[in-house]
Amino acid sequence: MSKKVAVVTGANKGIGLAIVKGLCKAGFKGDILLTARNEKLGQEAIAGLQAEGCKNVIFHQLDICNQGSSLKLKKFLEEKYGGLDVLVNNAGMAFKNSATEPFGEQAEVTMRTNFWGTLWVCHALLPILRPNARVVNVSSFVSKKSIDQCNPELQAKFRNKDLSEEELCLLMGEFVHAAQTGDHTAQGWPNTAYGTTKIGVTVLSKIQARVLSETRPGDGILLNACCPGWVRTDMAGQNASKSPEEGAETPVYLAMLPEGAKEPHGQLVWDKTVQEW
Numbered sequence: 154m155s156k157k158v159a160v161v162t163g164a165n166k167g168i169g170l171a172i173v174k175g176l177c178k179a180g181f182k183g184d185i186l187l188t189a190r191n192e193k194l195g196q197e198a199i200a201g202l203q204a205e206g207c208k209n210v211i212f213h214q215l216d217i218c219n220q221g222s223s224l225k226l227k228k229f230l231e232e233k234y235g236g237l238d239v240l241v242n243n244a245g246m247a248f249k250n251s252a253t254e255p256f257g258e259q260a261e262v263t264m265r266t267n268f269w270g271t272l273w274v275c276h277a278l279l280p281i282l283r284p285n286a287r288v289v290n291v292s293s294f295v296s297k298k299s300i301d302q303c304n305p306e307l308q309a310k311f312r313n314k315d316l317s318e319e320e321l322c323l324l325m326g327e328f329v330h331a332a333q334t335g336d337h338t339a340q341g342w343p344n345t346a347y348g349t350t351k352i353g354v355t356v357l358s359k360i361q362a363r364v365l366s367e368t369r370p371g372d373g374i375l376l377n378a379c380c381p382g383w384v385r386t387d388m389a390g391q392n393a394s395k396s397p398e399e400g401a402e403t404p405v406y407l408a409m410l411p412e413g414a415k416e417p418h419g420q421l422v423w424d425k426t427v428q429e430w
Protein backbone atom coordinates (compact mmCIF):
# COMPACT_ATOMS: atom_id res chain seq x y z
CA MET A 154 0.00 0.00 0.00
CA SER A 155 1.19 3.55 -0.76
CA LYS A 156 2.36 5.72 2.08
CA LYS A 157 -0.30 8.05 3.50
CA VAL A 158 0.00 11.78 2.90
CA ALA A 159 -1.56 14.96 4.29
CA VAL A 160 -1.47 18.45 2.75
CA VAL A 161 -1.89 21.68 4.72
CA THR A 162 -2.13 24.99 2.82
CA GLY A 163 -0.74 28.31 4.08
CA ALA A 164 1.33 26.45 6.66
CA ASN A 165 4.47 28.57 7.00
CA LYS A 166 3.00 30.37 10.03
CA GLY A 167 -0.06 30.87 12.21
CA ILE A 168 -2.78 28.26 12.43
CA GLY A 169 -1.54 26.34 9.37
CA LEU A 170 1.87 25.76 10.96
CA ALA A 171 0.17 24.68 14.19
CA ILE A 172 -2.03 22.25 12.23
CA VAL A 173 1.05 20.59 10.70
CA LYS A 174 2.58 20.30 14.17
CA GLY A 175 -0.74 19.06 15.58
CA LEU A 176 -1.02 16.33 12.92
CA CYS A 177 2.51 15.24 13.68
CA LYS A 178 1.93 15.17 17.47
CA ALA A 179 -1.40 13.35 16.96
CA GLY A 180 0.56 10.57 15.27
CA PHE A 181 -0.48 10.98 11.63
CA LYS A 182 1.03 7.90 10.00
CA GLY A 183 2.53 9.20 6.78
CA ASP A 184 4.11 12.31 5.32
CA ILE A 185 2.74 15.75 6.13
CA LEU A 186 3.24 18.27 3.33
CA LEU A 187 3.69 21.74 4.76
CA THR A 188 2.84 23.97 1.83
CA ALA A 189 3.47 27.69 1.45
CA ARG A 190 3.63 30.11 -1.44
CA ASN A 191 7.05 31.34 -0.34
CA GLU A 192 9.65 28.54 -0.45
CA LYS A 193 12.09 30.21 1.97
CA LEU A 194 9.39 30.76 4.63
CA GLY A 195 8.19 27.19 4.13
CA GLN A 196 11.67 25.70 4.49
CA GLU A 197 12.29 27.76 7.65
CA ALA A 198 9.04 26.44 9.12
CA ILE A 199 10.09 22.86 8.28
CA ALA A 200 13.45 23.38 9.98
CA GLY A 201 11.69 24.62 13.13
CA LEU A 202 9.34 21.63 13.21
CA GLN A 203 12.12 19.13 12.62
CA ALA A 204 14.02 20.69 15.53
CA GLU A 205 10.90 19.98 17.64
CA GLY A 206 10.96 16.32 16.64
CA CYS A 207 8.50 16.33 13.73
CA LYS A 208 10.44 14.21 11.27
CA ASN A 209 7.66 13.36 8.80
CA VAL A 210 7.16 16.93 7.50
CA ILE A 211 8.07 17.81 3.93
CA PHE A 212 7.89 21.13 2.12
CA HIS A 213 6.00 21.66 -1.14
CA GLN A 214 5.37 25.02 -2.78
CA LEU A 215 1.71 25.99 -3.21
CA ASP A 216 0.20 29.37 -4.05
CA ILE A 217 -3.51 28.72 -3.84
CA CYS A 218 -4.22 31.65 -6.19
CA ASN A 219 -2.15 30.03 -8.92
CA GLN A 220 -3.96 27.13 -10.59
CA GLY A 221 -0.71 25.86 -12.13
CA SER A 222 0.77 25.59 -8.65
CA SER A 223 -2.15 23.39 -7.49
CA LEU A 224 -1.78 21.20 -10.58
CA LYS A 225 1.97 20.76 -9.92
CA LEU A 226 1.15 19.63 -6.39
CA LYS A 227 -1.45 17.20 -7.74
CA LYS A 228 1.12 15.68 -10.12
CA PHE A 229 3.64 15.34 -7.28
CA LEU A 230 1.07 13.62 -5.05
CA GLU A 231 -0.01 11.24 -7.81
CA GLU A 232 3.55 10.29 -8.70
CA LYS A 233 4.95 9.99 -5.17
CA TYR A 234 1.93 8.74 -3.20
CA GLY A 235 -0.73 7.69 -5.71
CA GLY A 236 -3.41 9.79 -3.97
CA LEU A 237 -4.19 12.04 -1.01
CA ASP A 238 -5.46 11.14 2.48
CA VAL A 239 -5.86 14.49 4.27
CA LEU A 240 -6.36 17.98 2.84
CA VAL A 241 -6.54 21.01 5.14
CA ASN A 242 -7.45 24.16 3.22
CA ASN A 243 -6.15 26.67 5.74
CA ALA A 244 -4.58 29.45 3.62
CA GLY A 245 -6.53 32.69 3.82
CA MET A 246 -6.22 36.43 4.15
CA ALA A 247 -8.04 39.43 5.56
CA PHE A 248 -7.48 43.15 5.19
CA LYS A 249 -6.78 44.98 8.43
CA ASN A 250 -9.51 47.32 9.72
CA SER A 251 -7.07 50.16 9.04
CA ALA A 252 -6.67 49.21 5.34
CA THR A 253 -7.21 52.12 2.95
CA GLU A 254 -7.97 50.12 -0.23
CA PRO A 255 -11.51 50.76 -1.51
CA PHE A 256 -14.08 48.20 -0.35
CA GLY A 257 -14.59 46.83 -3.89
CA GLU A 258 -10.88 46.11 -4.19
CA GLN A 259 -10.80 44.45 -0.76
CA ALA A 260 -13.77 42.29 -1.80
CA GLU A 261 -12.09 41.16 -5.03
CA VAL A 262 -8.70 40.41 -3.45
CA THR A 263 -10.16 38.61 -0.41
CA MET A 264 -12.53 36.58 -2.59
CA ARG A 265 -9.69 35.56 -4.90
CA THR A 266 -7.73 33.98 -2.05
CA ASN A 267 -10.32 32.72 0.42
CA PHE A 268 -12.96 31.45 -1.99
CA TRP A 269 -11.49 31.01 -5.46
CA GLY A 270 -8.08 29.87 -4.20
CA THR A 271 -9.66 27.26 -1.95
CA LEU A 272 -11.93 26.14 -4.81
CA TRP A 273 -9.01 25.76 -7.23
CA VAL A 274 -7.04 23.64 -4.75
CA CYS A 275 -10.15 21.47 -4.33
CA HIS A 276 -10.67 21.14 -8.07
CA ALA A 277 -7.09 19.88 -8.38
CA LEU A 278 -6.96 17.63 -5.32
CA LEU A 279 -10.44 16.28 -4.51
CA PRO A 280 -10.33 13.94 -7.56
CA ILE A 281 -7.29 12.15 -6.09
CA LEU A 282 -8.71 11.62 -2.58
CA ARG A 283 -8.32 8.05 -1.41
CA PRO A 284 -11.11 6.17 0.38
CA ASN A 285 -11.43 7.33 4.03
CA ALA A 286 -9.82 10.69 3.19
CA ARG A 287 -10.53 13.72 5.37
CA VAL A 288 -10.92 17.27 4.05
CA VAL A 289 -11.03 20.31 6.33
CA ASN A 290 -11.85 23.75 4.95
CA VAL A 291 -10.86 26.42 7.46
CA SER A 292 -13.75 28.89 7.45
CA SER A 293 -14.76 31.08 10.40
CA PHE A 294 -17.50 31.78 12.92
CA VAL A 295 -17.71 35.05 10.97
CA SER A 296 -19.38 33.07 8.15
CA LYS A 297 -22.31 32.32 10.47
CA LYS A 298 -22.50 35.92 11.67
CA SER A 299 -22.35 37.15 8.07
CA ILE A 300 -25.03 34.84 6.65
CA ASP A 301 -27.34 36.05 9.41
CA GLN A 302 -26.69 39.62 8.15
CA CYS A 303 -27.75 38.78 4.57
CA ASN A 304 -31.27 39.67 3.48
CA PRO A 305 -33.82 36.81 3.65
CA GLU A 306 -33.59 36.11 -0.09
CA LEU A 307 -29.80 35.63 -0.01
CA GLN A 308 -30.03 33.58 3.19
CA ALA A 309 -32.52 31.26 1.49
CA LYS A 310 -30.22 30.88 -1.53
CA PHE A 311 -27.18 30.04 0.62
CA ARG A 312 -29.17 27.63 2.79
CA ASN A 313 -30.81 25.88 -0.19
CA LYS A 314 -29.73 22.25 0.14
CA ASP A 315 -29.72 21.86 -3.67
CA LEU A 316 -27.48 24.89 -4.37
CA SER A 317 -24.83 23.92 -6.92
CA GLU A 318 -21.18 24.92 -6.94
CA GLU A 319 -21.81 26.94 -10.12
CA GLU A 320 -24.66 28.86 -8.46
CA LEU A 321 -22.47 29.55 -5.41
CA CYS A 322 -19.69 30.87 -7.68
CA LEU A 323 -22.17 33.21 -9.36
CA LEU A 324 -23.32 34.50 -5.95
CA MET A 325 -19.72 35.18 -4.89
CA GLY A 326 -19.17 37.05 -8.18
CA GLU A 327 -22.36 39.05 -7.63
CA PHE A 328 -21.09 40.15 -4.23
CA VAL A 329 -17.78 41.40 -5.63
CA HIS A 330 -19.57 43.25 -8.44
CA ALA A 331 -21.96 44.86 -5.97
CA ALA A 332 -19.03 45.79 -3.70
CA GLN A 333 -17.31 47.47 -6.65
CA THR A 334 -20.37 49.50 -7.60
CA GLY A 335 -21.02 50.35 -3.93
CA ASP A 336 -24.42 48.62 -4.01
CA HIS A 337 -23.72 45.60 -1.83
CA THR A 338 -25.64 46.68 1.28
CA ALA A 339 -28.58 47.92 -0.84
CA GLN A 340 -28.64 44.47 -2.46
CA GLY A 341 -28.82 42.75 0.92
CA TRP A 342 -25.18 41.71 1.38
CA PRO A 343 -23.37 42.11 4.69
CA ASN A 344 -20.83 44.94 4.87
CA THR A 345 -17.89 42.54 5.19
CA ALA A 346 -15.64 41.22 2.44
CA TYR A 347 -13.93 38.64 4.68
CA GLY A 348 -17.25 37.45 6.15
CA THR A 349 -18.80 36.97 2.71
CA THR A 350 -15.81 34.99 1.44
CA LYS A 351 -16.17 32.73 4.48
CA ILE A 352 -19.91 32.26 3.80
CA GLY A 353 -18.61 30.99 0.46
CA VAL A 354 -16.16 28.58 2.12
CA THR A 355 -18.78 27.15 4.51
CA VAL A 356 -21.44 26.74 1.80
CA LEU A 357 -18.86 25.30 -0.62
CA SER A 358 -17.99 22.69 2.02
CA LYS A 359 -21.65 21.66 2.31
CA ILE A 360 -21.92 21.33 -1.47
CA GLN A 361 -18.66 19.37 -1.75
CA ALA A 362 -19.73 16.99 1.03
CA ARG A 363 -23.07 16.38 -0.70
CA VAL A 364 -21.38 15.73 -4.05
CA LEU A 365 -18.88 13.32 -2.45
CA SER A 366 -21.73 11.41 -0.80
CA GLU A 367 -23.48 11.16 -4.18
CA THR A 368 -20.46 10.33 -6.34
CA ARG A 369 -18.39 8.21 -3.96
CA PRO A 370 -20.87 6.52 -1.64
CA GLY A 371 -19.23 3.92 0.55
CA ASP A 372 -15.76 5.49 0.29
CA GLY A 373 -15.99 6.87 3.83
CA ILE A 374 -14.67 10.32 2.91
CA LEU A 375 -15.56 13.07 5.41
CA LEU A 376 -15.37 16.77 4.47
CA ASN A 377 -16.17 19.64 6.82
CA ALA A 378 -15.73 23.37 7.33
CA CYS A 379 -14.44 24.58 10.66
CA CYS A 380 -13.67 27.61 12.73
CA PRO A 381 -10.41 27.57 14.69
CA GLY A 382 -11.70 30.18 17.15
CA TRP A 383 -10.17 33.62 17.70
CA VAL A 384 -6.46 32.91 17.42
CA ARG A 385 -3.31 34.95 18.09
CA THR A 386 -1.77 35.18 14.61
CA ASP A 387 -0.65 37.90 12.21
CA MET A 388 -4.24 37.96 10.93
CA ALA A 389 -6.11 38.36 14.22
CA GLY A 390 -3.44 40.06 16.37
CA GLN A 391 -2.11 39.33 19.80
CA ASN A 392 -5.29 40.14 21.78
CA ALA A 393 -7.07 37.02 20.48
CA SER A 394 -8.04 34.42 23.05
CA LYS A 395 -6.42 31.24 21.67
CA SER A 396 -2.84 30.22 20.93
CA PRO A 397 -2.18 28.83 17.42
CA GLU A 398 -1.91 25.34 18.99
CA GLU A 399 -5.38 25.74 20.54
CA GLY A 400 -6.68 27.06 17.21
CA ALA A 401 -5.36 23.94 15.48
CA GLU A 402 -7.28 21.56 17.77
CA THR A 403 -10.57 21.47 15.82
CA PRO A 404 -8.95 21.25 12.34
CA VAL A 405 -6.66 18.44 13.57
CA TYR A 406 -9.61 16.63 15.19
CA LEU A 407 -11.50 16.74 11.86
CA ALA A 408 -8.43 15.69 9.87
CA MET A 409 -7.87 12.70 12.19
CA LEU A 410 -11.47 11.41 12.41
CA PRO A 411 -10.96 7.66 12.66
CA GLU A 412 -11.59 5.25 9.80
CA GLY A 413 -15.20 4.10 9.92
CA ALA A 414 -16.49 7.39 11.36
CA LYS A 415 -19.69 8.48 9.62
CA GLU A 416 -19.88 12.05 10.88
CA PRO A 417 -19.47 14.96 11.00
CA HIS A 418 -19.74 15.46 7.25
CA GLY A 419 -20.71 18.70 5.47
CA GLN A 420 -20.88 20.60 8.75
CA LEU A 421 -19.46 23.80 10.21
CA VAL A 422 -17.57 22.71 13.32
CA TRP A 423 -15.96 24.70 16.08
CA ASP A 424 -14.66 23.65 19.47
CA LYS A 425 -15.07 20.13 18.00
CA THR A 426 -18.85 20.71 17.99
CA VAL A 427 -21.21 20.87 15.01
CA GLN A 428 -22.78 24.32 14.72
CA GLU A 429 -26.26 25.16 13.54
CA TRP A 430 -26.04 26.87 10.13
Ligand code: NDP
Nearest residue numbers: 163167168216217218243244245293383384386387388389
Ligand atom coordinates in the same frame (compact mmCIF):
# COMPACT_ATOMS: atom_id res chain seq x y z
P1 NDP B 1 -2.08 34.17 9.06
O1 NDP B 1 -2.20 35.50 8.35
O2 NDP B 1 -1.21 34.08 10.25
O3 NDP B 1 -1.62 33.05 8.03
C1 NDP B 1 -2.25 32.93 6.78
C2 NDP B 1 -1.49 31.90 5.98
O4 NDP B 1 -2.13 31.80 4.70
C3 NDP B 1 -0.03 32.33 5.72
O5 NDP B 1 0.78 31.19 5.71
C4 NDP B 1 -0.13 32.93 4.33
O6 NDP B 1 1.10 32.91 3.61
C5 NDP B 1 -1.13 31.97 3.71
N1 NDP B 1 -1.62 32.46 2.44
C6 NDP B 1 -2.28 33.60 2.15
N2 NDP B 1 -2.51 33.67 0.84
C7 NDP B 1 -1.99 32.54 0.28
C8 NDP B 1 -1.91 32.03 -1.04
N3 NDP B 1 -2.38 32.70 -2.10
N4 NDP B 1 -1.32 30.83 -1.24
C9 NDP B 1 -0.83 30.13 -0.20
N5 NDP B 1 -0.84 30.57 1.07
C10 NDP B 1 -1.42 31.77 1.29
O7 NDP B 1 -3.59 33.77 9.39
P2 NDP B 1 -4.19 32.68 10.39
O8 NDP B 1 -3.21 31.62 10.68
O9 NDP B 1 -4.86 33.41 11.49
O10 NDP B 1 -5.37 32.10 9.47
C11 NDP B 1 -5.41 30.78 8.97
C12 NDP B 1 -6.84 30.49 8.55
O11 NDP B 1 -7.71 30.56 9.68
C13 NDP B 1 -7.40 31.50 7.52
O12 NDP B 1 -8.16 30.82 6.57
C14 NDP B 1 -8.26 32.41 8.38
O13 NDP B 1 -9.25 33.05 7.64
C15 NDP B 1 -8.81 31.42 9.39
N6 NDP B 1 -9.30 31.99 10.63
C16 NDP B 1 -8.45 32.66 11.48
C17 NDP B 1 -8.94 33.17 12.67
C18 NDP B 1 -8.05 33.85 13.66
O14 NDP B 1 -8.57 34.30 14.71
N7 NDP B 1 -6.75 33.93 13.44
C19 NDP B 1 -10.37 33.06 13.03
C20 NDP B 1 -11.16 32.33 12.07
C21 NDP B 1 -10.62 31.82 10.93
P3 NDP B 1 2.12 34.18 3.63
O15 NDP B 1 2.91 34.09 4.90
O16 NDP B 1 2.95 33.95 2.39
O17 NDP B 1 1.28 35.41 3.55
